[in-house]
Amino acid sequence: MTDFPSPSGRPKGGKSLAFALFRPVLFAIGAIALALGGLVLSHRANPEIAVLPPVAAPAPAAAAAIALTDPEPPPPLTAAELKGFQMKPADQAAEPEPPASDRYELTLRLERGDTVDKMLADIGVAEADRKPIAEKLQQLLKKKKLALGESIELLMQTLPDQPDAPRVLSLSVRPQPEREYIITRRDDGSYEGEEKIYQVSPRIVRVEGERNGSLEQSGVRAGAPSAAMVEFIRALAYDVDFQRELKEGQKFTLLLEQLVTSDGRVSHPGRLLAGELRLLKRTVTVIRFRPPGGADQFYNPQGESVVRSFLRTPMDASHITSRFGWREHPILGYSALHTGVDFAAPQGTPVLAAGAGKVKMAGYNGGYGLFVRLDHTTQIGTGYGHLSRLGPGIKPGVSVRQGQVIGFVGSTGMSTGAHVHYEILVNGRFVDPMRVKLPRGRSLEGAVMASFEKERDRLDVQMNNRGSAARVSEAAGAAPLTRQISR
Numbered sequence: 001m002t003d004f005p006s007p008s009g010r011p012k013g014g015k016s017l018a019f020a021l022f023r024p025v026l027f028a029i030g031a032i033a034l035a036l037g038g039l040v041l042s043h044r045a046n047p048e049i050a051v052l053p054p055v056a057a058p059a060p061a062a063a064a065a066i067a068l069t070d071p072e073p074p075p076p077l078t079a080a081e082l083k084g085f086q087m088k089p090a091d092q093a094a095e096p097e098p099p100a101s102d103r104y105e106l107t108l109r110l111e112r113g114d115t116v117d118k119m120l121a122d123i124g125v126a127e128a129d130r131k132p133i134a135e136k137l138q139q140l141l142k143k144k145k146l147a148l149g150e151s152i153e154l155l156m157q158t159l160p161d162q163p164d165a166p167r168v169l170s171l172s173v174r175p176q177p178e179r180e181y182i183i184t185r186r187d188d189g190s191y192e193g194e195e196k197i198y199q200v201s202p203r204i205v206r207v208e209g210e211r212n213g214s215l216e217q218s219g220v221r222a223g224a225p226s227a228a229m230v231e232f233i234r235a236l237a238y239d240v241d242f243q244r245e246l247k248e249g250q251k252f253t254l255l256l257e258q259l260v261t262s263d264g265r266v267s268h269p270g271r272l273l274a275g276e277l278r279l280l281k282r283t284v285t286v287i288r289f290r291p292p293g294g295a296d297q298f299y300n301p302q303g304e305s306v307v308r309s310f311l312r313t314p315m316d317a318s319h320i321t322s323r324f325g326w327r328e329h330p331i332l333g334y335s336a337l338h339t340g341v342d343f344a345a346p347q348g349t350p351v352l353a354a355g356a357g358k359v360k361m362a363g364y365n366g367g368y369g370l371f372v373r374l375d376h377t378t379q380i381g382t383g384y385g386h387l388s389r390l391g392p393g394i395k396p397g398v399s400v401r402q403g404q405v406i407g408f409v410g411s412t413g414m415s416t417g418a419h420v421h422y423e424i425l426v427n428g429r430f431v432d433p434m435r436v437k438l439p440r441g442r443s444l445e446g447a448v449m450a451s452f453e454k455e456r457d458r459l460d461v462q463m464n465n466r467g468s469a470a471r472v473s474e475a476a477g478a479a480p481l482t483r484q485i486s487r
Contacts, residue, residue, distance in 0.1 A: 106154040136193035140181040177265040198261035207254040225269035232275040234403045235286040235298040237311040243320040245279050252277045274459045303444040310354040339430040340423030347418040349409040353400045354382045369413025385421035
């Protein structure tokens with residue numbers, strides 16, 4: 001039998017009546033269970049929500065009240081249940097951005113008509129600061145003046161309340177590599193001056209290059225100072241026939257002695273210690289050496305002075321355009337004795353005195369154009385024609401030394417292009433400058449020769465790249481000496 005009435009409408013039994021009486025209670029219990037389940041889920045999602053009290057079910061008619069116990073608290077969440085969830089962090093206060101720096105560096109260059117006071121005024125520095133800065137700098141410089149183009153380094157500060165009137169924290173100027181002058185602002189607003197003296201040390205550097213055009217300019221392009229190249233060419237000129245032996249692409253090496261400050265600035269670009277020119281059939285080497293009680297001179301590796309009575313050629317010329325002897329004159333059109341040798345060279349190339357002597361003539365001389373005649377002895381004289389202008393101080397009666405500039409290449413007189421006519425007279429007769437025999441200078445001997453050989457071997461190691469080519473003294477990097485001028 002079932003607890004449900006039959007379709008025939010049979011009378012209800014006792015069990016059916018009891019079920020009918022407790023059915024509302026069962027519905028109430030189900031509703032409470034659903035409410036408790038929702039509360040547990042809500043508590044797990046947010047434990048801060050308070051647990052709701054149980055809802056009392058309405059007592060059905062003619063039935064005893066049923067008391068329900070409080071549900072047990074839900075178990076705490078495990079680590080596995082928390083996996084994949086992340087608590088939202090509390091908002092953190094944003095860090096303030098650092099304030100923009102109010103200091104900056106500035107470099108000014110001294111132009112024509114400028115003063116330090118004027119330059120500072122141009123960038124808005126107040127007069128109350130400009131005057132003491134200029135005074136302190138003048139005290140350091142004493143009577144010296146800054147050259148045009150000199151750089152002035154400034155450390156500036158912008159004040160929030162005076163944005164258009166920057167303050168000078170420091171000013172520095174370095175007119176020489178070994179000396180720097182610094183003006184610094186103190187905390188009390190006054191200024192002090194300081195002179196830094198950098199220690200200077202020698203170092204040897206090697207310059208290598210090859211001839212492309214002028215030998216002097218080839219060396220300058222390779223990194224040698226012009227003065228060192230002029231010394232090198234003059235030392236070679238006693239022994240090298242620049243017109244016959246000097247060719248394009250020939251290599252040369254120089255050893256220079258530079259002076260360098262303790263912070264690495266070059267104080268002197270370098271004087272020539274030794275040089276080597278590699279010709280087609282031979283190598284010519286010159287070495288600087290000072291014998292006891294004498295002056296610096298250049299010698300060959302055998303200890304023989306390169307100085308001869310006369311230079312082989314009066315300049316670093318590119319090529320010979322006309323040799324000594326009979327020829328057809330290019331302008332007059334008839335044969336005549338060409339009394340010298342014509343050296344073609346660019347306009348303005350310096351022309352050197354072939355030997356020590358006295359100026360006999362300096363002026364225009366017919367077809368020779370601007371001409372210089374030198375008397376070296378009572379028997380020997382030299383002449384230089386077609387010059388564009390004379391050398392400094394060259395006039396009749398003036399004594400000149402060997403290698404001194406007596407004029408510059410030009411094309412004056414009867415000339416078809418820039419060149420110099422060079423001639424030598426011996427006892428009043430013209431001789432071929434390229435064939436005349438020139439005696440060598442004196443040779444070193446004894447203990448002096450032994451001292452020279454040590455210097456020669458030392459330089460030879462560096463010339464041939466078997467040693468250090470650039471040595472700086474251990475003193476480099478030392479702190480500079482300072483001298484302060486108080487307010």
